[in-house]
Amino acid sequence: MIADFQLDRPASGARIVVAMSGGVDSSVAALLAAKSGAEVIGVTLQLYDHGEAAKRSGACCAGQDIYDAAQVCEKLGIAHYVLDYESRFRTGVIERFADDYARGRTPVPCSLCNQGVKFTDLHAFARELGADALVTGHYVRRVVRDGRAELHKGRDPARDQSYFLYGTTAEQLALLRFPIGEMPKADVRALAAEAGLIVADKPDSQDICFVPDGDYAGLVKRMRPETDAPGEIVDRSGRVLGRHPGVVHFTVGQRRGLEIGGHAEPLYVLRIEPEERRLVVGPKQALAISEARVADWNWLTEDQREVAVKVRSLSRPVPATISEGTIRFHQPEFGVAPGQAAVAYEGDRLLGGGWIESTMAADCALASAA
Structure with missing residues (x-):
């Protein structure tokens, strides 16, 4: 070739x-x-x-x-x-x-x-x-x-x-x-x-390169020990539902490890409040996001408005409108969290992207509109 x-x-x-x-x-x-x-x-x-x-x-x-x-x-x-x-x-x-x-x-x-x-x-x-x-x-x-x-x-x-x-x-x-x-x-x-290269059958790396054993929490605990302090798990109204072993063990959208019983439906991490060592949890539908505020945009073309946006590496791009640094999803999108990258496409062409700073839940947006 x-x-x-x-x-x-x-x-x-x-x-x-x-x-x-x-x-x-x-x-x-x-x-x-x-x-x-x-x-x-x-x-x-x-x-x-x-x-x-x-x-x-x-x-x-x-x-x-x-x-x-x-x-x-x-x-x-x-x-x-x-x-x-x-x-x-x-x-x-x-x-x-x-x-x-x-x-x-x-x-x-x-x-x-x-x-x-x-x-x-x-x-x-x-x-x-x-x-x-x-x-x-x-x-x-x-x-x-x-x-x-x-x-x-x-x-x-x-x-x-x-x-x-x-x-x-x-x-x-x-x-x-x-x-x-x-x-x-x-x-x-x-x-x-x-070509006889010794790497022909070498396995692909599966984890983040500096955490080859996949123990992200272990690395963060060593570097930022305050993240391993226990705290409260609360619902969106602030009612205490239980305790957690440390915010380092959780990310937005996570269900595993919460160990909260007595609820009719599974609960997920909706928000992490590290200064209070608190996890805010709720039902899966509460993870639906209507808007995301994005910072540090990098454009490889002129700023676009009507695009397809991808918020996770393995997700499909979804229709969205970008205006003044805010992404408005045409349909509520799941799996959107601060810290992730939001990347805009036009078909197969990458247009640009930036870091998600904050999000608005779809049910909050509906309440505001009402």
């Missing part, structure tokens, strides 16, 4: 920098770049201290992954650099992840990472090297229309990663390329196996 890297000059005189996590996706992106005939440089980010990283496997940018990336580069005959971004990653991603949990929010650390060390810093590094393109293994597509680059969903809907890349700027997109965005995962693995 020969990928089109949309270079402005012949590949024989071009330089491509590839962000390599040590997984099969970025390795095949590097393989395709090497086949283009351009000079290719692989770059891996060191996001943990070397002693800790050496013990870890199955998480992006851990010790084994850096070794795997180096082995792939050696197999492809390309240069490989490792950049130590541990401090920036801890401050910009891990610390904010813990802070969001402590504030009762639902964080999206992958979006934070892409907006920070992965795209902003790697973009600057690629520019310093005089690169003609910065390549990643994301399942998204860069489409040039009327001389302007657009960001589109990956061709394989099961692998699309556009939700996490809403913070990509036009300047970054001018340099970025995504050679596997047109491919299903099976084809990516087949190319890796055909």
Whole structure:
């Protein structure tokens, strides 16, 4: 397979920098770049201290992954650099992840990472090297229309990663390329196996990279111990229904772990009030949201009004109207929580997005209208 890297000059005189996590996706992106005939440089980010990283496997940018990336580069005959971004990653991603949990929010650390060390810093590094393109293994597509680059969903809907890349700027997109965005995962693995890459059968990471065991609460408790203090569980009128072991164990929409008996219908977390160490709970219909206030919008096109909005990585975009930073869903939407990303689409094209700051319940909106 020969990928089109949309270079402005012949590949024989071009330089491509590839962000390599040590997984099969970025390795095949590097393989395709090497086949283009351009000079290719692989770059891996060191996001943990070397002693800790050496013990870890199955998480992006851990010790084994850096070794795997180096082995792939050696197999492809390309240069490989490792950049130590541990401090920036801890401050910009891990610390904010813990802070969001402590504030009762639902964080999206992958979006934070892409907006920070992965795209902003790697973009600057690629520019310093005089690169003609910065390549990643994301399942998204860069489409040039009327001389302007657009960001589109990956061709394989099961692998699309556009939700996490809403913070990509036009300047970054001018340099970025995504050679596997047109491919299903099976084809990516087949190319890796055909080329004899050691990562061809490497499992995909399933958890947040800095919490490979999935114990988010354990990490937050260590960093923000106040989140592990017990408190009250109340209904929307403030009536005390029970106790909880600590807000760190809950997110909006959660039912598991509440352990409140004697109710005709299941109760869910509607709101977290961390300063009072309080959970506000209610029936599932109370989770329906009519509006969401969104901050820090990033648009890859002109501001839009009538769009489709996605508020979780695995949800489908739903019709909505955006006005003055507020999203108004055409139909009440479930699973909307402060801290999440709201991402706007027009068909397969990603238009922009931002962070959800607050929400309005559909039943509250109806009461206000009445």
